[in-house]
Amino acid sequence: MDVMKQAGALKERLVDFALSPRFARELDEAFERSHPDVLADSEVATSMIVDHFVLQQRLASGDTVIDRFLRAHPGLSPQEREMLLGWKDVVEGVFEVKEKDQDAVILFNLVDELTYRARSNMGESAFRTVGKGMFLICRLVPLGADWLVSAHISLFPAEARDELLIQAAEVALRNPELVFRNPDKLAAARRMLAEQREVFIEMYGAEYIVVPGEEVPSQYDAFMRACMDRAQPGNTFPSPSLTYSDEMPDAETVAIHFDPETGISFYLDFGLLQELFAAPSLINRRRYRETLTSYLRGDDISPAAIRLLADPDPDNAGVVFGKLLKKKNFSWPEHGESLLRRYKARHFETPRLPTTIPVSETMAELLRSFPPDGPSEP
Structure with missing residues (x-):
């Protein structure tokens, strides 16, 4: 069969399989969560949501529709199986x-x-x-x-x-x-990240600082301005605005961390947990226990945050997690990494990519020409 006809027939079977009742609940949830980042009409947006669900979305079981389809159709030819697996690589x-x-x-x-x-x-x-x-x-x-x-x-x-x-x-x-499908873009981003990290450490003397939540915007703005001045001295471009959670301004403490692999991250109530890891008996207090649990279980909190807390005193970290998890012989050096891999599996399954994104000069000029809220509606 011609490869194009083979692909068309295979995609039709795959979509029919994905739209079957067995996936109805998870497909409905995908529609509820999805807000396409593109200027597309409703028909195209719907098509993109379905296509993402069919080819890429992780189901509750951890696998994908393609994985299920392959198991349900053991008679597929090697060429068909290879084609289906290749379709996980979407551009x-x-x-x-x-x-x-x-x-x-x-x-x-x-x-x-x-x-x-x-x-x-x-x-x-x-x-x-x-x-x-x-x-x-x-x-x-x-x-x-x-x-x-x-x-x-x-x-x-x-x-x-x-x-x-x-x-x-x-x-x-x-x-x-x-x-970062483009290796040149990834290399450029990593160079930018290394330069920004140098600026951060020059400013603060360490790879993270802990400040009151209300100070985060001004600290971030000062850091970004320093990065821009280093890259292009004397420039008058506005520094990038910070998008942050509603809770951040009211947080007692926030850690601003410059991760060497990803860039800037913010961790709320970090100072509270520093107190806990300095005095492990505080784990008996509900606020400390619940905050650490939210760090451990929170999918949006990097394993790096927990390492920052635990690595300075591994013995104390072992006591803290031993009490939290009710494991008497817990040792941070021995069990810490497996603990992070268990609770932070998503962070280990995907590459750690820079959050600094190089854009073309044409794009940069256009973005600078609009106010912080973006271009007005046509």
């Missing part, structure tokens, strides 16, 4: 049409700045209205040396370039993993 973005090439289009992704030759299982008709210089918002999956359009397409005229550049920058800032 999302805002694409500029560079040219048409027979039944394919050559697309430049404004998010990762890589070029893709894309085809559709609908053949040339899928790109009949697509012209050079136009823009597509879509999802692509591997198809041999090419890429296959995996969900509905949103098509925009060339005149929408500025708006779509801003959209691409916002997608990149929210989803670093999409940018």
Whole structure:
């Protein structure tokens, strides 16, 4: 069978499987959680949510729809199994049409700045209205040396370039993993991160500081201004604004941590836990116990935060976690890493990527031209 027909037939079977009653509850939950980061109409947005659920979403059991499909269809050929597993590698973005090439289009992704030759299982008709210089918002999956359009397409005229550049920058800032498909972008981000870490340590003398919550915005602004001055002395660009939780300004203490692999993180009530790890008997008090539990179980808190607390005094850390977990012989040096891997599995399953995202100078100029809340609605 022709590879395009094989892909079309396989994708149809996979989607039918995903839309079966066995996944109804989890698919409904996916729709409730999803707010696509793209300028797309409702039909395209729906298609993208379903496509993400089918190809990428982790189910409650920890596997994916593709994993379930493979187990349910042991008679698939090796080529079909390889194709399905390859579809977990999804490219999302805002694409500029560079040219048409027979039944394919050559697309430049404004998010990762890589070029893709894309085809559709609908053949040339899928790109009949697509012209050079136009823009597509879509999802692509591997198809041999090419890429296959995996969900509905949103098509925009060339005149929408500025708006779509801003959209691409916002997608990149929210989803670093999409940018870092490009190894040059990842290398550039790591260089930026190393320079910023030097600035942080020069300013504060350590890789983290603990301050009252109300001081976090001013400390962050001073740090970012120092980074910008180092990169381009004398610049007058506004420093990036800080987006933070409603609880942060009222927090008694917040740790501002510059992780060498990811960048800036904020940990609320960190000072309280420092008191606990200095005096383990405080674990008997509810507030200390509940705060540490929230750190351990909180999916948004990096294992790095717990290491910062535990590593200075491993013996005290062993006592604290032994009492919290009711394990008499708990030892932080012996059991700490397995504890983190158990409670922070997501952080170990995915690469630790920089939160500093390099964008093109064109994008940067456009973003600087708009107020902090972003461009006004057209």
